[in-house]
Amino acid sequence: xxxxxxxxxxxxxxxxxxxxxxxxxxxxxxxxxxxxIFIFLNEGSFFHPADWVFWITVATLVAARYxxxxxxxxxxxxxxxxxxxxxxxxxxxxxxxxxxxxAIAHGANHLLGGRIAGN
Numbered sequence: 001x002x003x004x005x006x007x008x009x010x011x012x013x014x015x016x017x018x019x020x021x022x023x024x025x026x027x028x029x030x031x032x033x034x035x036x037i038f039i040f041l042n043e044g045s046f047f048h049p050a051d052w053v054f055w056i057t058v059a060t061l062v063a064a065r066y067x068x069x070x071x072x073x074x075x076x077x078x079x080x081x082x083x084x085x086x087x088x089x090x091x092x093x094x095x096x097x098x099x100x101x102x103a104i105a106h107g108a109n110h111l112l113g114g115r116i117a118g119n
Contacts, residue, residue: 017072020064025077028061032098039105046106058098062091 035057038050066087068074074082 014072017068017074020068020072021074024061024065024068028057028064031057032061032101036101036105039102040109042109051102054098054102058095061094065090 032054035050035054039048039054042048042050065074069082069084069087076082076086
């Protein structure tokens, strides 16, 4: 028996596992934050490219979290093994919180955007 056969594969340490975890824990949230800033500062139509980026990012975050838990032995932010219950909680809370923040950004844009952006 070779040494390779005796090793247990840690799916979380694979490049795909690292990328999935990095996306849902950090990079995706940074994209959401910048999208909200652009929504707040952009004048013009109600629905613009930053909105598309925002909602596509929300969808990819939920999908990446699902794939991470289901196929890559995903963990919670505290390094505990994640379950599908964790995913359901994430899949409900992220869209709800995102909708509230998106509405606040649009409302603030409508009320203050022109004055803040200097237009």
